[in-house]
Amino acid sequence: MGELGLNKIFGALLATALGLMALLQLPGLVFGGEGAGHGAEHGEELTLSQQMCGKFHYCIEIAEATSAAGPVEPVFDLGAALAAADAARGERIFAGQCSTCHTITPGGANGTGPNLNNVVGADKAHLAGFAYSGAMANAEGTWTYENLNDWLKNPGGYVKGTSMSFAGLKKDTDRVNVMAYLAANTKGAPAFPAPMAAAPEAAEGETVPAEGETVPADAAAEPAEGEAAPAEGEVAPAEAPVEEVQPT
Numbered sequence: 001m002g003e004l005g006l007n008k009i010f011g012a013l014l015a016t017a018l019g020l021m022a023l024l025q026l027p028g029l030v031f032g033g034e035g036a037g038h039g040a041e042h043g044e045e046l047t048l049s050q051q052m053c054g055k056f057h058y059c060i061e062i063a064e065a066t067s068a069a070g071p072v073e074p075v076f077d078l079g080a081a082l083a084a085a086d087a088a089r090g091e092r093i094f095a096g097q098c099s100t101c102h103t104i105t106p107g108g109a110n111g112t113g114p115n116l117n118n119v120v121g122a123d124k125a126h127l128a129g130f131a132y133s134g135a136m137a138n139a140e141g142t143w144t145y146e147n148l149n150d151w152l153k154n155p156g157g158y159v160k161g162t163s164m165s166f167a168g169l170k171k172d173t174d175r176v177n178v179m180a181y182l183a184a185n186t187k188g189a190p191a192f193p194a195p196m197a198a199a200p201e202a203a204e205g206e207t208v209p210a211e212g213e214t215v216p217a218d219a220a221a222e223p224a225e226g227e228a229a230p231a232e233g234e235v236a237p238a239e240a241p242v243e244e245v246q247p248t
Contacts, residue, residue: 077195078146082179083195087184088181089177093178093181097169098116102116103117104116104182106118110127110130114130120148120182120183120190121144122142123141123143124143124147125137133161135159135163136162149175152178
């Protein structure tokens, strides 16, 4: 074999070796190879932007998308909850968590807490002769359903300085069931508050006015296609009568 043939073989082997080396380096170039390995050793995972910045000095800061408004908390509809309340369940909750301090029978004796018969709608310190705490004795207003809901949820937070040590009923269903039971044991109890009105749904292509926004009553109807709307102050002419043609 001549020298030319050996040179060709050597060149082919060299080209093959270079190709294999390029193939081995290609994943590192695409996926961050060395930078990703370095990050993995430190328990970090590099983003694509960081890999591009480290390899090719092409750096772009990408801000994470966050909601400015934050999570929307569900609105508690007291009226709807009371309409679906179960006074029998409320009686069981009262017996288990309230009866150690309160009675509810008509004319029943006071315990550590006052008798709760006819409490709905009454003044907050409604029983003459019961030794209410100073905070409760000075509390203004009556036991509306809204006030009872706040009181039963967190007595100490609702009336600061109350001597009632009960932690409260945290579940909405427990509170409304107890309120329904209290209402059943109140002569002439106030009616439950009405449920909240549902938000109107707009038809396709229609915009619902924002809260507090009114639609003018004298708003002109949109003219049909090809029909011109009358100018301001101009009265649209009545439809012209059809002329009847007598047969000859």
